[in-house]
Amino acid sequence: MRPYRPKDNLQAKAYYNDRFWVAPRIPEEPVEDPVFAADLASLQEHYPIQRAYIQRGQLVIHIDAKENKEVLRYLKEELGYDVLSELSAIDYLAQDGEFEIFYQLLSLEKAKRIRVKCRIKEHEAIESVESIFRSADWSEREMYDMFGIKVNNHPNLKRILMPDDWVGHPLRKTYPLHGDEAAQWYEVDKIFGKEYRDIIGPEQRDAAFVDPNDTCNFARIKHEVPRCADPNSEPIRIEKFNDDAPFVETFDLKKAKIVNRDR
Amino acid sequence: MQQRNRLEPYFENLVFERDDNHMVINFGPQHPSAHGQLRLILEMDGEQVAKAWPDIGYLHRGMEKMAENMIYNEFLPTTDRMDYIAATSNNYAFALAVERLLGIEDKVPRRAKVIRMILLELNRIISHLFWLATHALDVGAMSVFLYCFREREYAMDLMEDYCGARLTHSAVRIGGVPLDLPEGWLERLNWFLNILPEQIELYEGLLSENRIWRMRLENVGVIPPEMAKQWACSGIMLRGSGIPYDIRKEEPYELYDEVDFDVPVSETCDSYGRYKLYMEEMRQSIRIIRQLIPMYKETEPQLLAHVPEYISAHKEDIMTQNYSLMQHFVLVTQGMRPPVGEVYVPTESPKGELGFYIRSEGEPYPYRMKIRAPSFWHTGILQDLLPGHYLADVVTIIGSTNIVFGEIDR
Numbered sequence: 001m002r003p004y005r006p007k008d009n010l011q012a013k014a015y016y017n018d019r020f021w022v023a024p025r026i027p028e029e030p031v032e033d034p035v036f037a038a039d040l041a042s043l044q045e046h047y048p049i050q051r052a053y054i055q056r057g058q059l060v061i062h063i064d065a066k067e068n069k070e071v072l073r074y075l076k077e078e079l080g081y082d083v084l085s086e087l088s089a090i091d092y093l094a095q096d097g098e099f100e101i102f103y104q105l106l107s108l109e110k111a112k113r114i115r116v117k118c119r120i121k122e123h124e125a126i127e128s129v130e131s132i133f134r135s136a137d138w139s140e141r142e143m144y145d146m147f148g149i150k151v152n153n154h155p156n157l158k159r160i161l162m163p164d165d166w167v168g169h170p171l172r173k174t175y176p177l178h179g180d181e182a183a184q185w186y187e188v189d190k191i192f193g194k195e196y197r198d199i200i201g202p203e204q205r206d207a208a209f210v211d212p213n214d215t216c217n218f219a220r221i222k223h224e225v226p227r228c229a230d231p232n233s234e235p236i237r238i239e240k241f242n243d244d245a246p247f248v249e250t251f252d253l254k255k256a257k258i259v260n261r262d263r
Numbered sequence: 264m265q266q267r268n269r270l271e272p273y274f275e276n277l278v279f280e281r282d283d284n285h286m287v288i289n290f291g292p293q294h295p296s297a298h299g300q301l302r303l304i305l306e307m308d309g310e311q312v313a314k315a316w317p318d319i320g321y322l323h324r325g326m327e328k329m330a331e332n333m334i335y336n337e338f339l340p341t342t343d344r345m346d347y348i349a350a351t352s353n354n355y356a357f358a359l360a361v362e363r364l365l366g367i368e369d370k371v372p373r374r375a376k377v378i379r380m381i382l383l384e385l386n387r388i389i390s391h392l393f394w395l396a397t398h399a400l401d402v403g404a405m406s407v408f409l410y411c412f413r414e415r416e417y418a419m420d421l422m423e424d425y426c427g428a429r430l431t432h433s434a435v436r437i438g439g440v441p442l443d444l445p446e447g448w449l450e451r452l453n454w455f456l457n458i459l460p461e462q463i464e465l466y467e468g469l470l471s472e473n474r475i476w477r478m479r480l481e482n483v484g485v486i487p488p489e490m491a492k493q494w495a496c497s498g499i500m501l502r503g504s505g506i507p508y509d510i511r512k513e514e515p516y517e518l519y520d521e522v523d524f525d526v527p528v529s530e531t532c533d534s535y536g537r538y539k540l541y542m543e544e545m546r547q548s549i550r551i552i553r554q555l556i557p558m559y560k561e562t563e564p565q566l567l568a569h570v571p572e573y574i575s576a577h578k579e580d581i582m583t584q585n586y587s588l589m590q591h592f593v594l595v596t597q598g599m600r601p602p603v604g605e606v607y608v609p610t611e612s613p614k615g616e617l618g619f620y621i622r623s624e625g626e627p628y629p630y631r632m633k634i635r636a637p638s639f640w641h642t643g644i645l646q647d648l649l650p651g652h653y654l655a656d657v658v659t660i661i662g663s664t665n666i667v668f669g670e671i672d673r
């Protein structure tokens with residue numbers, strides 16, 4: 001029997017898992033930093049915050065996805081978080097049917113970083129924050145390209161890294177890592193027919209592979225046979241490299257000229 | 264009846280729009296001053312750019328996807344291929360992010376920290392020399408290109424002596440560095456640091472007061488501070504707009520809080536101001552490395568953090584100690600399993616803020632890794648920056664943004 005592979009997550013998995021091993025967690029510390037605490041209190045007065053904690057020195061707040069634009073506007077205009085340094089999503093479709101979207105903000109005056117997180121369902125759209133942070137223009141395009149998350153009111157929601165006619169969104173966990181068998185034999189099946197698969201053989205994809213039967217592509221250096229001759233026949237003998245020949249048999253460090261580093 | 268003339272002119276890269284007299288020009292992706300695979304679609308009103316659409320993705324290799332399917336140590340050499348001008352800065356940013364995720368940042372030995380910082384600043388010098396060379400070549404100064412490459416070669420030799428590679432260094436490991444400095448390396452480094460300042464003066468003598476250079480750079484590509492913030496500019500693009508924010512100073516990592524250096528800022532916001540900053544940053548890097556050399560001599564010889572849960576033991580231990588060998592085997596075949604959680608770690612790479620966001624679910628593979636590459640936004644800003652400029656200035660502006668396509672497309 002073939003092992004069952006879940007179709008909702010096609011990514012690489014650890015082949016060995018200890019049944020009794022429980023992964024430790026990075027502690028989610030309470031917000032005690034005075035700067036963060038003041039910002040969080042100010043934010044909580046205006047918007048409901050689902051969760052807030054400090055992880056590895058940065059404040060993380062979870063909000064409702066419908067309020068992303070208002071919260072980010074408040075953070076920028078009232079609290080001075082004026083740079084949106086990063087924005088992207090995480091695919092939790094297999095676990096919860098949701099995407100997690102994070103906004104990584106930086107305050108240049110306070111030198112503090114906040115991460116704002118929210119969750120949307122698979123076919124929901126998120127409101128664009130491009131009108132607040134111009135940098136969201138490209139990051140939202142990248143998020144749309146990589147995850148297929150629609151962004152409302154975005155000025156130019158097109159694919160950015162992948163070609164415009166690409167099918168699928170590469171960073172989803174359901175996106176396959178390899179093409180299937182039909183894709184692998186596509187040209188052979190199309191041109192010659194399925195029965196020629198054995199004769200032609202699979203495409204060579206190993207860059208380090210050296211074909212020992214190859215007689216013309218430098219595969220048999222120092223054991224060269226004439227082109228297209230039997231690879232097992234007697235190799236061409238070169239009696240002696242004369243001094244003019246541009247071959248280097250062994251590199252002699254003593255004879256080599258060393259460029260003077262001290263000039 | 265006369266036949267319609269079938270020999271209509273056809274220009275591959277031009278489209279004429281008759282009604283508004285605008286012309287659409289395709290710039291790149293194979294243009295020599297496109298700094299990689301940048302394709303710009305420019306709508307021209309005469310000689311002036313009316314609209315610009317940067318088109319990226321020609322070098323997209325899906326690094327974030329690759330990261331999700333590799334164990335952490337496997338991914339480190341892949342980071343070389345992002346900003347391939349200064350590969351160590353990528354290795355370091357990734358290693359630091361994983362170290363902070365594991366919580367072993369403090370356990371990295373001091374000697375490893377000093378070596379890393381020397382390599383980082385050396386890479387900054389390499390990157391800035393390369394920038395000056397290509398930028399000057401774009402603007403039309405051929406000899407500066409040759410001078411810069413001569414000095415860059417000495418720095419590349421130093422990198423080669425240390426790690427064996429010239430471009431894709433992988434000179435940093437998670438938890439430290441793999442090798443100690445080879446014998447005589449610090450003397451060669453010292454020699455390089457001694458000749459570099461006079462060479463920088465040579466470049467400045469050729470360029471700073473050069474009439475053509477100033478005419479091509481001054482008041483070209485003006486980024487007001489507000490625009491720089493809006494577009495999440497970082498590094499010299501931010502400091503060139505008068506905002507004194509350097510991650511090494513503001514959020515110090517490694518030993519940057521122990522060394523003494525200045526953060527140069529330019530108030531002019533134009534390409535010439537940024538050029539001045541690059542020159543000054545090279546001097547500051549020299550200053551930092553000069554302080555690090557005596558610090559190196561005071562350190563203990565340990566190079567990798569001692570955290571057997573996550574990091575393999577020293578080679579000698581692996582060869583002699585049974586338990587170390589078992590740990591090493593598990594770490595190589597299965598990979599380390601960091602705690603569940605997430606971390607975003609910014610570092611000041613030569614191009615700007617290079618950050619790694621890592622989400623870990625406690626598995627040997629990261630659940631999500633987002634690479635925040637500074638050049639991505641420095642390319643995005645072109646669509647707001649280019650309109651109004653002349654076509655000849657487009658090359659200057661692309662040059663002064665110092666973008667590298669390995670990290671834009673990732």
